[in-house]
Amino acid sequence: MNINSAVFEVSAPNLETCPEETLPEFAFIGRSNVGKSSLVNLLAGRKDLARVSKVPGYTKLINFFTINKAWRLVDLPGYGYAHIARENSARFNDAVSNYLAKRSNLYCVFVLIDSRHKPQKIDLEFVQWLGEQSAPCALIFTKTDKVKAAQLQTNMDLFKESISGWFENVPEILSCSSVTKNGVREILNVIDEALS
Numbered sequence: 082m083n084i085n086s087a088v089f090e091v092s093a094p095n096l097e098t099c100p101e102e103t104l105p106e107f108a109f110i111g112r113s114n115v116g117k118s119s120l121v122n123l124l125a126g127r128k129d130l131a132r133v134s135k136v137p138g139y140t141k142l143i144n145f146f147t148i149n150k151a152w153r154l155v156d157l158p159g160y161g162y163a164h165i166a167r168e169n170s171a172r173f174n175d176a177v178s179n180y181l182a183k184r185s186n187l188y189c190v191f192v193l194i195d196s197r198h199k200p201q202k203i204d205l206e207f208v209q210w211l212g213e214q215s216a217p218c219a220l221i222f223t224k225t226d227k228v229k230a231a232q233l234q235t236n237m238d239l240f241k242e243s244i245s246g247w248f249e250n251v252p253e254i255l256s257c258s259s260v261t262k263n264g265v266r267e268i269l270n271v272i273d274e275a276l277s
Contacts, residue, residue: 082273085149087125092142096179100145100153102186107272108155110177111193112203116223119259120193121146121156124268131156143180152188152276155180160207182214188275189217191268196222196233196256200240212247219253219271226258 093099111117118131125131130146144156157177181190190211194204211218220240225233237254245251253271257264 082269084124084126084269086147087127087130087154088147089130090145090147090153092144093176094142095176096183099143099180099184102184104147104151104153104186105188105276106145106153106155106184106186107188107275108157108181108190109193110157110181110190110207111159111223112195112201113159115159115193115195116259117156117159117193120221120223120257121154123259123262123265125154143176152272155187157181160203178210181211181216187216189219189271191219191221192252193221193223194240196225196236197228199236200243204240205243208244208252209247212244219255221264221268222254222256224258225256225263226260 091098091100109117109121121131122128125146125148131144141158143158146154146156148154157180158174160174160177181187192204192208192211195201208218208220222233222237222240228236233256237256241251241254255264255267255271257268
């Protein structure tokens with residue numbers, strides 16, 4: 082798949098303000114500071130599509146981007162972010178959970194996981210919740226340029242082992258680096274297959 086156009090559509094604070102369910106959607110979510118905005122920009126082939134911030138938890142709204150006029154890339158607020166007032170934090174989590182549980186045109190949720198760490202409780206809990214919603218998902222281990230190949234494989238295997246009991250079929254597992262651009266083609270292939 083080649084991306085020829087990537088256009089910002091809307092930022093939605095809740096499910097009611099999301100665009101009509103006319104196009105297939107692929108959502109990206111992860112813990113704060115996992116490299117989500119960098120990956121969104123890399124996939125879209127644009128440096129400035131999603132705002133990259135040094136402050137974890139910068140994405141607070143559900144951001145929709147129309148790709149090739151054919152599908153939407155959805156940038157979701159991270160879970161476990163620190164710098165947001167508690168009442169906002171709860172509201173944004175509600176918006177995200179409503180989106181993930183109720184959006185009928187959601188083809189896949191890509192959960193981003195920092196490849197440098199052994200399975201983290203917050204990531205495992207989120208993936209378990211997704212499994213309970215029967216939401217179609219795939220896992221992307223990010224920042225692979227910052228970890229040795231053997232450690233990456235170990236961390237991926239440990240994560241797979243931890244979640245194997247929650248799914249009939251364990252979600253597809255991918256890896257990528259926004260620095261080396263490894264893995265981008267594979268992620269786009271997953272989207273391409275889902276669309277066809």
